[in-house]
Amino acid sequence: MTPTPAAHPIIVFDAECVLCSANAQFVLTHDRSRHFRLASMQGEVGTALYHRFGMDPADPDSMIVVDGDRLLRDSDAVLSIYAGLGWPWRAVAxxxxxxxxxxxxxxxxMARNRYRIFGRRETCWVPRPEHRGQLL
Incomplete structure:
Protein backbone atom coordinates (compact mmCIF):
# COMPACT_ATOMS: atom_id res chain seq x y z
CA MET A 1 0.00 0.00 0.00
CA THR A 2 1.42 3.39 -0.99
CA PRO A 3 -0.44 6.21 0.73
CA THR A 4 -1.46 9.11 -1.46
CA PRO A 5 -1.00 12.71 -0.36
CA ALA A 6 -3.49 13.52 2.37
CA ALA A 7 -5.51 16.61 3.12
CA HIS A 8 -3.93 16.61 6.59
CA PRO A 9 -0.25 16.32 7.54
CA ILE A 10 0.51 12.83 8.85
CA ILE A 11 2.75 12.39 11.88
CA VAL A 12 4.44 8.98 11.80
CA PHE A 13 5.61 8.02 15.28
CA ASP A 14 7.02 5.03 17.16
CA ALA A 15 4.10 3.57 19.13
CA GLU A 16 6.46 1.36 21.16
CA CYS A 17 8.43 4.36 22.46
CA VAL A 18 7.06 5.84 25.69
CA LEU A 19 8.18 9.38 24.76
CA CYS A 20 6.82 9.12 21.21
CA SER A 21 3.47 7.79 22.42
CA ALA A 22 3.26 10.57 25.02
CA ASN A 23 3.91 13.11 22.25
CA ALA A 24 1.21 11.50 20.10
CA GLN A 25 -1.23 11.80 23.01
CA PHE A 26 -0.17 15.43 23.49
CA VAL A 27 -0.93 16.16 19.84
CA LEU A 28 -4.33 14.49 20.03
CA THR A 29 -5.21 16.45 23.17
CA HIS A 30 -4.03 19.86 21.90
CA ASP A 31 -4.87 19.63 18.18
CA ARG A 32 -8.26 21.26 18.61
CA SER A 33 -8.69 21.89 14.88
CA ARG A 34 -7.84 18.24 14.10
CA HIS A 35 -5.14 19.43 11.71
CA PHE A 36 -2.96 16.32 12.01
CA ARG A 37 -3.45 12.63 11.42
CA LEU A 38 -1.21 10.12 13.17
CA ALA A 39 0.14 6.78 12.04
CA SER A 40 2.45 4.47 13.94
CA MET A 41 5.56 3.31 12.13
CA GLN A 42 4.60 -0.21 13.19
CA GLY A 43 1.30 0.00 11.28
CA GLU A 44 0.57 -0.42 7.59
CA VAL A 45 0.28 3.29 6.73
CA GLY A 46 3.33 4.33 8.76
CA THR A 47 5.46 1.53 7.32
CA ALA A 48 4.41 2.45 3.76
CA LEU A 49 5.27 6.12 4.34
CA TYR A 50 8.71 5.26 5.69
CA HIS A 51 9.36 3.03 2.67
CA ARG A 52 8.04 5.71 0.29
CA PHE A 53 10.73 8.08 1.54
CA GLY A 54 13.51 5.46 1.57
CA MET A 55 13.57 4.92 5.32
CA ASP A 56 13.52 1.70 7.32
CA PRO A 57 10.62 1.66 9.82
CA ALA A 58 12.32 -1.20 11.71
CA ASP A 59 15.37 1.00 12.37
CA PRO A 60 14.20 4.62 12.09
CA ASP A 61 16.62 7.46 12.67
CA SER A 62 13.80 10.00 12.80
CA MET A 63 10.10 10.45 13.22
CA ILE A 64 8.53 12.04 10.19
CA VAL A 65 5.73 14.37 9.20
CA VAL A 66 4.36 13.90 5.69
CA ASP A 67 2.50 16.89 4.28
CA GLY A 68 1.32 16.00 0.80
CA ASP A 69 4.46 15.07 -1.11
CA ARG A 70 6.73 16.90 1.33
CA LEU A 71 8.71 15.08 4.01
CA LEU A 72 9.77 16.75 7.24
CA ARG A 73 12.13 14.94 9.58
CA ASP A 74 14.24 15.51 12.67
CA SER A 75 13.79 18.89 14.36
CA ASP A 76 11.88 20.28 11.35
CA ALA A 77 9.20 17.63 11.91
CA VAL A 78 8.89 18.36 15.64
CA LEU A 79 8.74 22.12 15.14
CA SER A 80 6.14 21.78 12.37
CA ILE A 81 3.94 19.84 14.78
CA TYR A 82 4.08 22.57 17.41
CA ALA A 83 3.48 25.24 14.75
CA GLY A 84 0.39 23.34 13.61
CA LEU A 85 -1.12 23.11 17.09
CA GLY A 86 -1.79 26.83 17.36
CA TRP A 87 -1.25 29.06 20.39
CA PRO A 88 0.42 28.79 22.82
CA TRP A 89 2.28 25.76 21.40
CA ARG A 90 3.05 27.58 18.14
CA ALA A 91 5.55 29.73 20.10
CA VAL A 92 7.93 26.73 20.24
CA ALA A 93 8.35 27.09 16.47
CA MET A 110 17.28 11.96 21.87
CA ALA A 111 15.97 9.75 19.05
CA ARG A 112 18.90 7.32 19.30
CA ASN A 113 18.50 7.00 23.06
CA ARG A 114 14.71 7.20 23.36
CA TYR A 115 14.22 3.64 24.60
CA ARG A 116 17.09 3.83 27.07
CA ILE A 117 15.97 7.18 28.53
CA PHE A 118 12.18 6.94 28.37
CA GLY A 119 11.47 3.22 28.00
CA ARG A 120 9.83 0.92 25.51
CA ARG A 121 6.28 -0.40 25.63
CA GLU A 122 5.61 -4.13 25.45
CA THR A 123 2.66 -3.39 23.17
CA CYS A 124 1.86 -0.43 20.95
CA TRP A 125 -0.09 2.44 22.49
CA VAL A 126 -3.80 2.50 21.59
CA PRO A 127 -5.69 5.82 21.49
CA ARG A 128 -8.90 6.59 23.32
CA PRO A 129 -12.06 6.00 21.25
CA GLU A 130 -12.68 9.73 20.68
CA HIS A 131 -9.31 10.05 18.91
CA ARG A 132 -9.49 6.99 16.69
CA GLY A 133 -10.65 9.05 13.70
CA GLN A 134 -7.32 10.87 13.71
CA LEU A 135 -5.24 7.69 13.53
CA LEU A 136 -4.52 5.97 10.26
Whole structure:
Protein backbone atom coordinates (compact mmCIF):
# COMPACT_ATOMS: atom_id res chain seq x y z
CA MET A 1 0.00 0.00 0.00
CA THR A 2 1.42 3.39 -0.99
CA PRO A 3 -0.44 6.21 0.73
CA THR A 4 -1.46 9.11 -1.46
CA PRO A 5 -1.00 12.71 -0.36
CA ALA A 6 -3.49 13.52 2.37
CA ALA A 7 -5.51 16.61 3.12
CA HIS A 8 -3.93 16.61 6.59
CA PRO A 9 -0.25 16.32 7.54
CA ILE A 10 0.51 12.83 8.85
CA ILE A 11 2.75 12.39 11.88
CA VAL A 12 4.44 8.98 11.80
CA PHE A 13 5.61 8.02 15.28
CA ASP A 14 7.02 5.03 17.16
CA ALA A 15 4.10 3.57 19.13
CA GLU A 16 6.46 1.36 21.16
CA CYS A 17 8.43 4.36 22.46
CA VAL A 18 7.06 5.84 25.69
CA LEU A 19 8.18 9.38 24.76
CA CYS A 20 6.82 9.12 21.21
CA SER A 21 3.47 7.79 22.42
CA ALA A 22 3.26 10.57 25.02
CA ASN A 23 3.91 13.11 22.25
CA ALA A 24 1.21 11.50 20.10
CA GLN A 25 -1.23 11.80 23.01
CA PHE A 26 -0.17 15.43 23.49
CA VAL A 27 -0.93 16.16 19.84
CA LEU A 28 -4.33 14.49 20.03
CA THR A 29 -5.21 16.45 23.17
CA HIS A 30 -4.03 19.86 21.90
CA ASP A 31 -4.87 19.63 18.18
CA ARG A 32 -8.26 21.26 18.61
CA SER A 33 -8.69 21.89 14.88
CA ARG A 34 -7.84 18.24 14.10
CA HIS A 35 -5.14 19.43 11.71
CA PHE A 36 -2.96 16.32 12.01
CA ARG A 37 -3.45 12.63 11.42
CA LEU A 38 -1.21 10.12 13.17
CA ALA A 39 0.14 6.78 12.04
CA SER A 40 2.45 4.47 13.94
CA MET A 41 5.56 3.31 12.13
CA GLN A 42 4.60 -0.21 13.19
CA GLY A 43 1.30 0.00 11.28
CA GLU A 44 0.57 -0.42 7.59
CA VAL A 45 0.28 3.29 6.73
CA GLY A 46 3.33 4.33 8.76
CA THR A 47 5.46 1.53 7.32
CA ALA A 48 4.41 2.45 3.76
CA LEU A 49 5.27 6.12 4.34
CA TYR A 50 8.71 5.26 5.69
CA HIS A 51 9.36 3.03 2.67
CA ARG A 52 8.04 5.71 0.29
CA PHE A 53 10.73 8.08 1.54
CA GLY A 54 13.51 5.46 1.57
CA MET A 55 13.57 4.92 5.32
CA ASP A 56 13.52 1.70 7.32
CA PRO A 57 10.62 1.66 9.82
CA ALA A 58 12.32 -1.20 11.71
CA ASP A 59 15.37 1.00 12.37
CA PRO A 60 14.20 4.62 12.09
CA ASP A 61 16.62 7.46 12.67
CA SER A 62 13.80 10.00 12.80
CA MET A 63 10.10 10.45 13.22
CA ILE A 64 8.53 12.04 10.19
CA VAL A 65 5.73 14.37 9.20
CA VAL A 66 4.36 13.90 5.69
CA ASP A 67 2.50 16.89 4.28
CA GLY A 68 1.32 16.00 0.80
CA ASP A 69 4.46 15.07 -1.11
CA ARG A 70 6.73 16.90 1.33
CA LEU A 71 8.71 15.08 4.01
CA LEU A 72 9.77 16.75 7.24
CA ARG A 73 12.13 14.94 9.58
CA ASP A 74 14.24 15.51 12.67
CA SER A 75 13.79 18.89 14.36
CA ASP A 76 11.88 20.28 11.35
CA ALA A 77 9.20 17.63 11.91
CA VAL A 78 8.89 18.36 15.64
CA LEU A 79 8.74 22.12 15.14
CA SER A 80 6.14 21.78 12.37
CA ILE A 81 3.94 19.84 14.78
CA TYR A 82 4.08 22.57 17.41
CA ALA A 83 3.48 25.24 14.75
CA GLY A 84 0.39 23.34 13.61
CA LEU A 85 -1.12 23.11 17.09
CA GLY A 86 -1.79 26.83 17.36
CA TRP A 87 -1.25 29.06 20.39
CA PRO A 88 0.42 28.79 22.82
CA TRP A 89 2.28 25.76 21.40
CA ARG A 90 3.05 27.58 18.14
CA ALA A 91 5.55 29.73 20.10
CA VAL A 92 7.93 26.73 20.24
CA ALA A 93 8.35 27.09 16.47
CA UNK A 94 10.59 30.10 17.11
CA UNK A 95 13.33 27.49 17.52
CA UNK A 96 13.31 27.25 13.70
CA UNK A 97 15.49 30.35 13.82
CA UNK A 98 18.28 28.21 15.20
CA UNK A 99 20.33 26.69 12.38
CA UNK A 100 19.45 23.08 11.58
CA UNK A 101 23.06 21.96 12.26
CA UNK A 102 22.49 23.01 15.89
CA UNK A 103 18.94 21.62 16.24
CA UNK A 104 19.22 18.28 14.50
CA UNK A 105 22.10 16.78 16.54
CA UNK A 106 20.10 17.35 19.73
CA UNK A 107 17.05 15.71 18.14
CA UNK A 108 19.12 12.75 16.86
CA UNK A 109 20.73 12.21 20.27
CA MET A 110 17.28 11.96 21.87
CA ALA A 111 15.97 9.75 19.05
CA ARG A 112 18.90 7.32 19.30
CA ASN A 113 18.50 7.00 23.06
CA ARG A 114 14.71 7.20 23.36
CA TYR A 115 14.22 3.64 24.60
CA ARG A 116 17.09 3.83 27.07
CA ILE A 117 15.97 7.18 28.53
CA PHE A 118 12.18 6.94 28.37
CA GLY A 119 11.47 3.22 28.00
CA ARG A 120 9.83 0.92 25.51
CA ARG A 121 6.28 -0.40 25.63
CA GLU A 122 5.61 -4.13 25.45
CA THR A 123 2.66 -3.39 23.17
CA CYS A 124 1.86 -0.43 20.95
CA TRP A 125 -0.09 2.44 22.49
CA VAL A 126 -3.80 2.50 21.59
CA PRO A 127 -5.69 5.82 21.49
CA ARG A 128 -8.90 6.59 23.32
CA PRO A 129 -12.06 6.00 21.25
CA GLU A 130 -12.68 9.73 20.68
CA HIS A 131 -9.31 10.05 18.91
CA ARG A 132 -9.49 6.99 16.69
CA GLY A 133 -10.65 9.05 13.70
CA GLN A 134 -7.32 10.87 13.71
CA LEU A 135 -5.24 7.69 13.53
CA LEU A 136 -4.52 5.97 10.26
Missing amino acids: ILRRLPRPLRDPVYRL
